[in-house]
Amino acid sequence: MEAKLAEFESLNQKDKGPAYSSLISQILAQGDGNAVARDLKTLVDTVVNKESVGLVVGRQVLAELVKILSEGAIKDSDLKKRVVEETLETVQPRIVSYEEQVNSLRFQLADLLEEEEDWSGAARVLTGISLDSGQRSFSDADKLKIYVRIVRLLLEEEDSVQAETYYKRAALLMHSASDKETLLQFKLCQARISDYSRKFLEAAGRYHELSYVGEIDEEERRHMLLAAVTCGVLAPAGPNRSRVLASLYRDERSAELPTYNILSKMFLDHILRSAEVKEFESTLKPHQLARIALSSNDKLASIGHDDGPSASNEPAASTRTGPATVLDRAVMEHNLLASSKIYNNISFRGLGALLDLAPGAAETMARKMIEQGRLKGHIDQVEKLIWFEVNGDEDDAQGKAGGLGDVEEAEDTGSPFTKRWDAQIRVTAAHTESIVQQLSQKGLLSLISPTSA
Incomplete structure (x- = not known):
């Protein structure tokens, strides 16, 4: 040579x-x-x-x-x-x-x-390319493709901080997007960035939107629907999350997902048990199990508002001063919201026992949710009670978001307890009718002999 x-x-x-x-x-x-x-x-x-x-x-x-x-x-x-x-x-x-x-x-x-799945190495090589100077001038469309690819690789490595930097650069070039594949990849990166940033409400909506795109493989669409349900469950409890959960619950594909049980319980405002939460926790990614740091004010409030020794008929108080993870917070806020549909009022100690929190910490969580408009009620700190307000508007909005359309209003009797009892009767009657119809379709009613007089 x-x-x-x-x-x-x-x-x-x-x-x-x-x-x-x-x-x-x-x-x-x-x-x-x-x-x-x-x-x-x-x-x-x-x-x-x-x-x-x-x-x-x-x-x-x-x-x-x-x-x-x-x-x-x-x-x-x-x-x-x-x-x-x-x-x-x-x-x-x-x-x-x-x-x-x-x-x-x-x-x-x-x-x-990338073939070797060395995501960070591939991203590092691409970031070394000079896009703004040199012998070859890259068009905005080419720059967008490169930035989106870098974001995708960094997210595979779960480096969301650096990925967000290149995502912002890509967002400035979206006006030049003409390739549908690049546009879909950008939207997926958008959803994943929201997911990693714990903006779970935004992420759930974007994942769900992508799950309907026909150009995406069916298995990928199922994966995006599963991600949408996961983010919807982790989102902060309140009317906005109720609308997202309603949309996901009404999606007929959701029934086939492994997380459908927790989705249905959250949508129907059922209280979640620890075994169900543990099962759901096993499906989460590391960033969705991030630990939460409580502020010093919250810690002081949680410790300082205890209501003394428990009475003989009240459960022992927990010593936890707040949720430990994102999932913990989502479940506690949901259970608090669900309890507002069951009880007219509840003591700090009773709510703490329900949420596995110290009485002061339970009061602090309820206070924050009331301040943010995610829970309707008021707090009586003298009697150490939380009073819940019945809010029919939220239920109507939740139903309409799920595709039920307008719901006929019952005659206002002036009694919220009567209306609640009537609603329960209507639901029970509807379920009974549904069961009878299913039995009739399967020909099982003819097998039941009439009762002799």
Whole structure:
């Protein structure tokens, strides 16, 4: 190899390019991978760093090597990766002169690393590409594709902080989006960024929207629906979450999901038990189990508002001063909201026993939810009671969001307890009628003999 390179140095500039380029195919024809890598590195070092070769010849030879590599001349991915990395290392000191070829090599290396599931390595290679200067000017559409790909890779590595930086850059270029695949990838990144940022309400809506896109594979759409349900469950309790849960509950595909049980219980305002929460917890990702740091004010309030020793008919007080994780908070807030549909009022100690919180911590959680408009009620700190207010508007909004349309209002009797009792009778009658219809369709009613007089 050294002899041929020395021989080519005496050629004129016009003939040097084809001569050096012809060596590439000869080197690749060798059976020994180590020899191929070594000789290609020697060739690249010669054409790039020797002043006698010249910049024009160097670009010509390097462009030919990039083209041959992109065409799959080297089948062994490990060997190809080694060749690309060594070529980039050799060209690095003179990267300004060979920027276009270096960018092409970086794309190839990113593809190889992505195949190996080295997400952070692939993202790091792509971030090294100069998009705003150099010999090749990238269009806004090309920049958008690169940024979206970097975001996707960083999210696979669960590096949401750096991913959000490139997501913001991509968002500025969305006006240039013409490729539907890139647009869908951006929307998916948008949903995942909201998920990682604990904006679960936004994430649930975006995941659910994507689960209807026909261009996405059916299994992927199911995965997005599952992610939508998970984020909906983790979202802060309140009217907005009720609307999202209603939309998911009415989706007929949700019944096939493993998380349908907890979705239905949350939508129907049933209190969640610890065994159900544990089962759901096993399906969560690490960032969805992030621990919550309580503020010093909350800690003081949780400790300072205890209502003394318990009476003989009241449960023992818990010592927990607040939720430990995102899931803990979501479940406690849901159970608090569900208890408002069951009780007219509840003591701090009783609510604490229900939520497994200290009485002061339970009062603090209720206070915050009332302040934020997510719970209707008021607090009597003298009697240490939380009074709940019946709010029919929220139930109507929840039903309409689920696709029920307008619901006929019952005559206002002026008695909330009577209306609640009437509603329970209507629901029971509807369930009974549904059971009878199902029995009739299956021909089971004819098997029941009439009772003799």
